[in-house]
Amino acid sequence: MDEVESITDQGEVEVNSEPSSPRPPSAETPTQGALRSPRTRRQRTTSQSQSSMSREPILRGRRRTIYTAGRPPWYDCQGQLVEPFVIGVCGGSASGKTTVARKIIEELDVPWVTLLSLDSFYKVLTKKHHEEAALNEYNFDHPDAFDFELVAKTLVRLKEGKKVEVPIYNFVTHSRETKTKTMYGANVIIFEGILAFYSPDVLKMLDMKVFVDTDSDERLVRRLQRDIAERDRELDGVLKQYFKFVKPAFDYYIAPSMVHADIIVPRGGENEVAINLIAQNVMTQLQQRGFKLREKLANTSFGMARPSSLHLLPSTPQIRGLHTFIRNKDTPRDEFIFYSKRLIRLVIEHALTLLPFKDVTVETPQGIPYEGKHIATEKICGVSILRAGETMENALCEVLKDVRIGKILIQTNLDTGEPELYYLRLPKDIKDYHIFLMDATVATGAAAIMAIRVLLDHEVTEEHISLCSLLMTEQGVHNIAYAFPKVRIVTTAVDPCVNEKFYIVPGIGNFGDRYFGTEPSDQ
Ligand SMILES: Nc1ncnc2c1ncn2[C@@H]1O[C@H](COP(=O)(O)OP(=O)(O)O)[C@@H](O)[C@H]1O
Ligand SMILES: Nc1ccn([C@@H]2O[C@H](COP(=O)(O)O)[C@@H](O)[C@H]2O)c(=O)n1
Numbered sequence: 001m002d003e004v005e006s007i008t009d010q011g012e013v014e015v016n017s018e019p020s021s022p023r024p025p026s027a028e029t030p031t032q033g034a035l036r037s038p039r040t041r042r043q044r045t046t047s048q049s050q051s052s053m054s055r056e057p058i059l060r061g062r063r064r065t066i067y068t069a070g071r072p073p074w075y076d077c078q079g080q081l082v083e084p085f086v087i088g089v090c091g092g093s094a095s096g097k098t099t100v101a102r103k104i105i106e107e108l109d110v111p112w113v114t115l116l117s118l119d120s121f122y123k124v125l126t127k128k129h130h131e132e133a134a135l136n137e138y139n140f141d142h143p144d145a146f147d148f149e150l151v152a153k154t155l156v157r158l159k160e161g162k163k164v165e166v167p168i169y170n171f172v173t174h175s176r177e178t179k180t181k182t183m184y185g186a187n188v189i190i191f192e193g194i195l196a197f198y199s200p201d202v203l204k205m206l207d208m209k210v211f212v213d214t215d216s217d218e219r220l221v222r223r224l225q226r227d228i229a230e231r232d233r234e235l236d237g238v239l240k241q242y243f244k245f246v247k248p249a250f251d252y253y254i255a256p257s258m259v260h261a262d263i264i265v266p267r268g269g270e271n272e273v274a275i276n277l278i279a280q281n282v283m284t285q286l287q288q289r290g291f292k293l294r295e296k297l298a299n300t301s302f303g304m305a306r307p308s309s310l311h312l313l314p315s316t317p318q319i320r321g322l323h324t325f326i327r328n329k330d331t332p333r334d335e336f337i338f339y340s341k342r343l344i345r346l347v348i349e350h351a352l353t354l355l356p357f358k359d360v361t362v363e364t365p366q367g368i369p370y371e372g373k374h375i376a377t378e379k380i381c382g383v384s385i386l387r388a389g390e391t392m393e394n395a396l397c398e399v400l401k402d403v404r405i406g407k408i409l410i411q412t413n414l415d416t417g418e419p420e421l422y423y424l425r426l427p428k429d430i431k432d433y434h435i436f437l438m439d440a441t442v443a444t445g446a447a448a449i450m451a452i453r454v455l456l457d458h459e460v461t462e463e464h465i466s467l468c469s470l471l472m473t474e475q476g477v478h479n480i481a482y483a484f485p486k487v488r489i490v491t492t493a494v495d496p497c498v499n500e501k502f503y504i505v506p507g508i509g510n511f512g513d514r515y516f517g518t519e520p521s522d523q
Contacts, residue, residue: 071112071184071186071420071421071422072112072187072413072416072418072419072420073293073418073419073446073449073450073453074112074161074184074186074187074453075161075449075453075483076293077293077296077297077300077479077482077483078482078483079449079452079453079482079483079484080483081160081161083159084114084158084159084161084186084187084188084189085187085188085189085207085208085282085285085286086155086158086159086188086189086190086191086205086206086207086208087101087104087188087189087190087191087206087207087208087209087210087278087282088191088192088196088197088202088203088206088208088209088210089101089104089190089191089192089193089196089210089211089212090192090193090194090195090196090197090209090210090211090212090254090257090258090260090261091194091211091212091213091214091254091268092194092212092214092216092219092246092250092254092255093141093194093219093223093246093250094214094219094220094222094223094226095212095213095214095219095268096212096214096222096267096268096269096270097192097193097194097196097212097268098115098117098192099268099269100192100210100212100265100268100269100271100275101115101190101192102115102269103269103272103275104190104275104278104279104282105188105190107275107276107278107279108188108279108282108283112186112187112188113186113187113188113189113190114158114183114184114186114188114189114190115189115190115192116154116155116158116166116183116189116190116191116192117191117192117193118146118151118191118192118193118194118195118196119169119171119193120166120167120168120169120181121146121147121148121150121151121154121167121169122140122145122146122147122169122174122176123144123145123146123147124175124176125138125174125175130174130175135174136237136240136241139245139249140241140245141194141245141246141248141249141250141253142245142249142253143195143198143199143253146193146195146198148198148199148201148202151199151202152199152201152202152205154166155189155191155202155205156205158183158184158186158189159189159205161184161453161457162184162457162459163182163183163184163457163458164182164183164184165180165181165182166180166181166182166183167180167181168180168181171230171231171232172231172232184457187286188282188286191206194249194250194254195253195254195257196257197209197211197257197260197261198253198257203260207285208262208263208278208281208282209260209261209262209263210261210262210263210264210265210278211257211258211260211261211263211264211265212265212268213258213264213265213266213267214266214267214268215267216247216250220242223238223242223246224238224239263277263278265278293418293419293446294412294417294418294419294444294446294502295417297444297445297446297449297475297479298444298475298498298502300475300478300479300482304478306474306477306478306494307477307478307481307482307485307489309481309485309486309487309488309489310477310481310489310491310494311350311351311354311488311489311490311491312491312492312493312494313346313347313350313490313491313492313493315493319343319346319492319493322339322342322343322346322492323343323471323492323493325339326339326340326343326470326508326514327506327507327508329509333514333515333517336514336515337515340391340440340470340511340515341394341395343470343492344391344392344394344395344440344470345395345398345399346492347392347468347469347470347490347491347492348392348395348396348399348436348468349399350490351436351466351468351488351490352375352399352400354466354488354490355375355376355377355380355434355466356375356376356377357373357374357375357376358373358374358375358376359371359372359373360372360373360374377434379432379433379434380400380403380404380433380434380435380436381403381404381405381406381426381427381430381433381434381435381436382396382397382400382403382404382405382406382435382436382438383405383406383407383408383426383435383436383437383438383451383455384405384406384407384408384438384439385408385409385410385437385438385439385447385448385451386407386408386409386410386423387409387512387516388439388440388441388511388512388515389408389437389438389439389440390407391440391511391512391515392438392439392440392468393405393438396436396438404427404433406424406425406426406427406430407423407424407425408421408423408424408426408451408454409421409422409423409424410422410447410450410451417502418446419446419447419450421450421454424454426455426458430455430458430459430460431458431459431460431461433460433464434464434465434466435455435460435464435465435466436466436468437451437452437455437465437466437467437468438468438469439451439467439468439469440469440470440471440508440511440512440515441469441470441471441472441504441507441508441511442467442469442471442472442473442476442477442480442491443472443473443475443476443498443502443503443504444473444475444476444479444498444502445472445473445475445476445477445479445480445483446479446502448467448469448476448480449479449480449483449484452465452467452480452483452484452487456484462484462486462487463486463487465484465486465487465488466487466488466489466490467480467487467488467489467490468490468491469489469490469491470491470492470493470508470511471491471492471493471494471495471504471507471508472489472491472493472494472495472504473494473495473496473497473498473504473505474494474495474496474497475497475498476498477489477491477494495507
């Protein structure tokens with residue numbers, strides 16, 4: 001059973017364990033970039049049939065597109081992580097922390113923001129605590145009620161851009177759900193909770209600390225309304241809990257933690273001036289980090305020898321012959337597919353020769369030993385960068401019996417020009433595999449770098465990645481080798497450059513459109 005991940009509009013990734021069939025589609029089955037975003041390249045029309053990867057995220061209607069479905073780059077040109085900006089939001093229960101956090105996100109209007117709540121880290125209660133009498137005596141407002149160690153670990157991983165499984169807390173049953181929520185680091189992380197400033201380990205990870213200071217009567221009224229409406233509580237119980245635990249904890253732990261705040265927001269979510277100021281400050285910080293990745297990649301001039309990690313197939317008449325067919329704009333589609341498949345097979349076979357082999361001896365039918373070789377690992381996984389990379393899956397499956405196949409959908413946002421990650425399907429134990437990362441063409445290297453970064457974030461070893469492509473550019477090769485020097489790059493040709501639209505020159509045209517016979521896109 002594979003792990004199935006689909007990036008949602010919440011800037012988070014939901015994981016479910018649907019069985020998936022990593023079956024490579026035929027050339028006649030176009031892969032649909034079916035996940036909607038405002039304006040992205042590589043998207044196909046609804047008339048095309050859906051491939052196994054297409055699961056639509058829900059795009060909730062909002063005033064503006066606050067969260068997009070795609071994750072923009074979270075690393076720089078060197079492939080190194082740009083740390084997310086972490087905002088801590090602290091305040092009494094029902095002070096409006098979540099409301100303030102959501103309004104900051106709305107005001108920021110940047111594409112990838114994660115909201116993490118301290119509530120998710122309530123400790124799991126023992127059976128004894130679950131009995132009604134004990135529950136009434138349980139202090140949910142004391143620091144001991146939270147697993148701060150897990151909070152700190154989670155934030156460390158999010159800051160490293162790694163994925164985390166965050167518990168989902170149920171206030172009705174006072175327990176954790178069995179399902180978890182998968183999250184990634186994002187550009188901005190907002191961490192909110194009544195004791196958000198309590199743990200020194202957590203405190204030092206917060207780049208900006210906001211305290212929501214709402215009048216205590218108002219907090220009590222809101223808490224009453226919320227707990228009765230949403231948390232299945234009764235008036236009497238809420239009041240008892242408030243005076244016994246909530247109020248004392250506020251006075252003893254929460255109010256004093258205001259000293260750590262950089263900004264105090266009186267009245268909570270209705271304080272638009274304060275929210276505006278916070279958003280402006282965060283935007284300045286984000287801009288200083290710079291996000292124009294593809295443009296930077298397209299304009300790099302290396303002027304040096306090709307990297308040793310590049311494994312370029314010799315430019316034999318056979319290879320040039322195949323290129324002649326697929327580069328010719330007048331080649332009919334069936335021939336384009338036929339010659340592409342031959343070229344794909346060659347690049348895959350070549351990439352296989354670069355894997356470690358071990359010595360084996362077999363006996364021939366004549367009873368004579370033969371000193372042979374076997375690939376040293378059985379754990380090989382093909383990962384195709386959709387859509388064009390999917391055309392290479394068949395060849396890999398033909399040469400490696402039972403190979404696993406994963407998929408990554410990356411699309412270009414037409415507004416920002418940046419690659420965005422839309423969809424992942426990777427085996428759960430991907431970190432143990434040698435990866436054949438497949439994309440038919442590589443121009444600036446932006447999509448390939450994003451896909452490699454995803455694999456590394458899933459703890460795949462850099463040396464275990466082979467990027468297989470039919471055609472690359474000099475920039476693409478250098479950009480990838482510069483960012484990830486241990487990744488093997490295997491290709492059949494390297495073209496000199498990209499044009500102002502980031503298309504390969506002289507190139508093949510849009511490989512996916514030509515292969516799948518879809519309407520020419522603007523790529
Ligand atoms: N400015 C406000 N005016 C009225 N109700 C509010 C306001 N801010 C929040 N609420 C309501 O109060 C309750 C608690 O707000 P929430 O933002 O979830 O607080 P917290 O995260 O601090 O517990 C929610 O039901 C919310 O709808
Ligand atoms: N099982 C639980 C767990 C927590 N609480 C109360 O929730 C409050 C924190 O959540 P906010 O959204 O209000 O910040 C806290 O004051 C706990 O008393 C609960 O009632 N039951």
